[in-house]
Amino acid sequence: MAAISFKNVRKNFYKVEVIRGIDLEAVEGEFLVFVGPSGCGKSTMLRMIAGLETISAGELLIDGVRVNELGPAERGAAMVFQSYALYPHMTVAQNIGFGLRMAGMPKAEVQREVQATAETLQITSLLDRYPKQLSGGQRQRVAIGRAIVRRPKVFLFDEPLSNLDAALRVQLRIELSKLHEKLKTTMIYVTHDQTEAMTLGDRIAVFNQGRIEQLGAPLELYQRPVNRFVAEFLGSPKINILPFTANSSASTLTLGGQLEVTAELFGLGPEALAKGRTLGVRPEHFELSQNGIPARVDLVEYLGDCAVIYAQIRGLDEMFTIKIAQQQVPVSSGMQIFLKPVKGEVMVFAEDGRCIR
Numbered sequence: 421m422a423a424i425s426f427k428n429v430r431k432n433f434y435k436v437e438v439i440r441g442i443d444l445e446a447v448e449g450e451f452l453v454f455v456g457p458s459g460c461g462k463s464t465m466l467r468m469i470a471g472l473e474t475i476s477a478g479e480l481l482i483d484g485v486r487v488n489e490l491g492p493a494e495r496g497a498a499m500v501f502q503s504y505a506l507y508p509h510m511t512v513a514q515n516i517g518f519g520l521r522m523a524g525m526p527k528a529e530v531q532r533e534v535q536a537t538a539e540t541l542q543i544t545s546l547l548d549r550y551p552k553q554l555s556g557g558q559r560q561r562v563a564i565g566r567a568i569v570r571r572p573k574v575f576l577f578d579e580p581l582s583n584l585d586a587a588l589r590v591q592l593r594i595e596l597s598k599l600h601e602k603l604k605t606t607m608i609y610v611t612h613d614q615t616e617a618m619t620l621g622d623r624i625a626v627f628n629q630g631r632i633e634q635l636g637a638p639l640e641l642y643q644r645p646v647n648r649f650v651a652e653f654l655g656s657p658k659i660n661i662l663p664f665t666a667n668s669s670a671s672t673l674t675l676g677g678q679l680e681v682t683a684e685l686f687g688l689g690p691e692a693l694a695k696g697r698t699l700g701v702r703p704e705h706f707e708l709s710q711n712g713i714p715a716r717v718d719l720v721e722y723l724g725d726c727a728v729i730y731a732q733i734r735g736l737d738e739m740f741t742i743k744i745a746q747q748q749v750p751v752s753s754g755m756q757i758f759l760k761p762v763k764g765e766v767m768v769f770a771e772d773g774r775c776i777r
């Protein structure tokens with residue numbers, strides 16, 4: 421177990437700064453998730469912890485000790501990649517035991533450790549197989565086994581489930597959670613999948629262009645995002661964004677430059693309305709009503725437990741999504757509906773994207 425601290429860490433590739441002053445503390449034993457769009461610097465962050473990438477400026481500490489100058493082997497970090505990177509000519513047992521053998525551990529002991537690890541991951545029946553005889557999910561378990569067996573101080577996962585199909589991703593996600601509960605080792609997990617981030621993390625750091633937009637517990641980020649970027653990144657279907665202007669007395673809002681509605685509908689005070697430029701309403705925070713924002717239904721998706729309505733609001737380019745319980749769906753394509761936001765759940769974003777309510 422280890423705590424990891426970034427102190428104003430920067431990383432340049434030639435003249436391009438891709439990590440732009442990160443201050444971050446991973447608490448000992450926590451499951452910390454890095455999430456963000458492709459290219460925002462998540463892998464670079466992990467590679468700097470692992471010692472696979474130099475640090476251009478700032479300090480990286482593991483358990484309070486500066487590790488900037490330490491090589492990968494001296495850091496006690498084990499990394500699991502998206503591509504499993506198993507040795508094709510070695511059996512599963514040999515793959516898992518490889519690092520221990522290289523470190524000079526006696527053969528019998530290696531065998532014991534490999535066996536124990538395989539039991540943890542429920543892959544004992546696969547120990548004599550070769551990687552090409554395994555499914556994707558099995559290969560990734562072996563890759564995880566190879567990391568666990570070394571008893572690292574910290575696990576680094578770089579999108580380990582991205583190559584797997586949806587059902588298997590869910591299964592392995594649950595297994596990883598259990599593994600963390602059992603080992604209680606600090607884990608840092610990179611993903612661009614917001615569902616993985618929401619379900620796995622004790623805390624989530626949302627990255628954008630080499631900076632952290634927000635760090636916090638999953639629900640905190642979901643319910644109280646600091647800005648539009650975080651609000652839009654977390655949540656599926658995505659939060660609905662409505663550009664608006666308020667009249668001088670803040671009694672009327674014009675949505676998308678065309679549609680006038682009463683400000684009362686959103687339950688917002690004059691201050692938020694004066695400074696705000698866009699409203700954010702999550703799909704589950706719209707109700708169907710007799711009056712409200714008029715919209716036309718494009719499509720209804722029935723998901724079993726709920727339905728997602730895709731609708732068009734006059735003057736707004738983007739499709740709207742509304743998520744409601746299945747039995748409440750008296751609508752079909754082409755129908756006119758009225759939407760009412762749940763008061764108290766509406767977010768307001770300023771010109772610069774900051775959430776001001």
Ligand SMILES: Nc1ncnc2c1ncn2[C@@H]1O[C@H](COP(=O)(O)OP(=O)(O)O)[C@@H](O)[C@H]1O
Pocket residue numbers: 433438456457458459460461462463464465
């Ligand atoms: N070895 C490298 N040389 C030059 N640029 C790199 C290198 N590795 C990553 N980058 C750049 O750094 C940025 C962050 O990359 P990365 O950390 O891989 O992002 P992510 O994992 O979030 O998708 C990207 O713009 C990428 O092109």
Ligand SMILES: [Mg+2]
Pocket residue numbers: 462463464
């Ligand atoms: Mg990456």
